[in-house]
Amino acid sequence: MPESTTEKNGRQRKHYSSWNMKMNERKHAADLEIESVTLLQGSNNEVGHSVPKVCYGLKDELGNVCLLLFLYVLQGIPLGLAGSIPLILQSKNVSYTDQAFFSFVFWPFSLKLLWAPLVDSIYLQRFGRRKSWLVPTQYLLGLFMLYLSYTVDSLLENDGQKGPDIVTLTAVFFLFEFLAATQDIAVDGWALTMLSRENVGYASTCNSVGQTAGYFLGNVLFLALESPNFCNKYLRFEPQAKGIVTLSDFLFFWGIVFLVTTTLVAILKKENCKKSKPSEETQGVMETYKLLFSIIKLPTVWTFCVLLLTAKMGFSAADAVTGLKLVEEGVPKEQLALLAVPMVPLQILLPLIISKYTAGPRPLDIFYKAFPFRLLIGLEFALLVWWTPSVKQDGGFPVYYYIAVLLSYAVHQVSLYSMYVAVMAFHAKVSDPLIGGTYMTLLNTVTNLGGNWPSTLALWLVDPLTSKECKGAEGQTCGSAEEVGLCTKLGGACVTTFDGYYVESVVCVLIGFGWWFWLGKKMRKLQEENPSAWQCRRSK
Numbered sequence: 001m002p003e004s005t006t007e008k009n010g011r012q013r014k015h016y017s018s019w020n021m022k023m024n025e026r027k028h029a030a031d032l033e034i035e036s037v038t039l040l041q042g043s044n045n046e047v048g049h050s051v052p053k054v055c056y057g058l059k060d061e062l063g064n065v066c067l068l069l070f071l072y073v074l075q076g077i078p079l080g081l082a083g084s085i086p087l088i089l090q091s092k093n094v095s096y097t098d099q100a101f102f103s104f105v106f107w108p109f110s111l112k113l114l115w116a117p118l119v120d121s122i123y124l125q126r127f128g129r130r131k132s133w134l135v136p137t138q139y140l141l142g143l144f145m146l147y148l149s150y151t152v153d154s155l156l157e158n159d160g161q162k163g164p165d166i167v168t169l170t171a172v173f174f175l176f177e178f179l180a181a182t183q184d185i186a187v188d189g190w191a192l193t194m195l196s197r198e199n200v201g202y203a204s205t206c207n208s209v210g211q212t213a214g215y216f217l218g219n220v221l222f223l224a225l226e227s228p229n230f231c232n233k234y235l236r237f238e239p240q241a242k243g244i245v246t247l248s249d250f251l252f253f254w255g256i257v258f259l260v261t262t263t264l265v266a267i268l269k270k271e272n273c274k275k276s277k278p279s280e281e282t283q284g285v286m287e288t289y290k291l292l293f294s295i296i297k298l299p300t301v302w303t304f305c306v307l308l309l310t311a312k313m314g315f316s317a318a319d320a321v322t323g324l325k326l327v328e329e330g331v332p333k334e335q336l337a338l339l340a341v342p343m344v345p346l347q348i349l350l351p352l353i354i355s356k357y358t359a360g361p362r363p364l365d366i367f368y369k370a371f372p373f374r375l376l377i378g379l380e381f382a383l384l385v386w387w388t389p390s391v392k393q394d395g396g397f398p399v400y401y402y403i404a405v406l407l408s409y410a411v412h413q414v415s416l417y418s419m420y421v422a423v424m425a426f427h428a429k430v431s432d433p434l435i436g437g438t439y440m441t442l443l444n445t446v447t448n449l450g451g452n453w454p455s456t457l458a459l460w461l462v463d464p465l466t467s468k469e470c471k472g473a474e475g476q477t478c479g480s481a482e483e484v485g486l487c488t489k490l491g492g493a494c495v496t497t498f499d500g501y502y503v504e505s506v507v508c509v510l511i512g513f514g515w516w517f518w519l520g521k522k523m524r525k526l527q528e529e530n531p532s533a534w535q536c537r538r539s540k
Helices: 016-044 059-091 095-108 108-114 116-121 131-156 166-194 200-225 228-234 247-268 285-295 301-328 334-338 340-356 364-391 399-430 431-466 481-489 499-527
Strands: 467-471 493-498
Touching: 059 095, 059 131, 059 166, 059 200, 059 247, 059 301, 059 334, 095 108, 095 166, 095 301, 095 431, 108 116, 108 166, 108 334, 108 431, 116 166, 116 285, 131 364, 166 200, 200 228, 200 334, 200 364, 228 334, 285 301, 285 431, 301 364, 301 399, 301 431, 301 499, 334 399, 340 364, 340 399, 364 399, 364 499, 399 431, 431 499, 467 481, 481 493
Parallel strands: none
Antiparallel strands: 467 493
């Protein structure tokens, strides 16, 4: 349901919407790369140096395209696995405070701008600029998966007294996603130089297709095959207590795949230094950080960043908590994951349709108009959660319930993509063309952070706003995980008397409408700023 169940990924994903932001960012960087190579070649011709023009067809570089596609598939596996863990934790009745703590796992992809200049600037020239980071990073990812395959069951174990080890899980998966984000930086950079100028546009296609396929394998397919109910109903003749695949088995398999394929890439694939030399010219680490700081100091950029960091507060309860609440009410986690499948065509078509309305001089008008509709969808999500227990049957949920969920999700996607495409169009419109890649990366990083921190806060506030009482065991309370376990041990059951999710949903919508009335108009006025207000002066 939420962005994190679908997103650079944010995420987010985890997160489909944040991934799409990142995918567009990479496509924009690819276009800038083509322009820079053309300018370099043109300048060489002007001073009398002839540059031989070699044209490469897609068939000539089919091997490179396939390699890029596979590397992006590998990149999507950690994203999908990280997105599946909150649903597994929710089925084990962990607190929302624990869910909030685990949500920090999704932050590295939004913070990778902090160490991306290091990945671009520090490398072993003999081994290869991108392989210097890609190979060790993927080896570490493979080793992490092998380690987790032996320890993840104990970390997720819930014996009634002590729940899953959230702190260790968060630390391990945070490092896991940090490595995946670093691999993303290396692969994105290599994609722009592995392919020729004629075919570099395929890099963004490999990115979007590969990451989506990897996320599907690590999240949707895994949750389906891990579920005993799904496997017994659709894939088996005789019911069994476990699914076809366990989390430890899945991690072990992909850990071996990472190690084997990384070894093959390290040995067999070499970086073509001659072909990529013009496009490999970059600034130093300190110059890049100074450039980022000079962009942020611009008054218009600073105002825009503040607005981006606060714009998604009104959507935080709906986006971060709704999916987990549905699992808490008994909706199978694998069924929620499978609902993302019919949304794929819609997610492909929506940006193409909406972009026709954001191509003009005022793309943020679409953002402003879609904003209140997305807020109201948040209230509809709360009604959907409230309605869920009343339609639950012994055999699960009826078909019309899943149709209602799917329609709600589809309407949510329309408003989400309207806002997303509008913001992306405005980023491209205001970015200084001479430093467009760095400029776009900065704005997209701020956009992703604007979705991360409200989601974490919304998850953390659910428990303090919720009231529970222990029924069946006198003198017991349900204020903490230990008290819940003691209540259950004494034959009682903790019953929710007041759900903080509904309070959050209403408060978030009120905050969102307040932002829309006052700050939303200020964001629209940014479109009237002179283009020079978005350009930073660089010393020659």
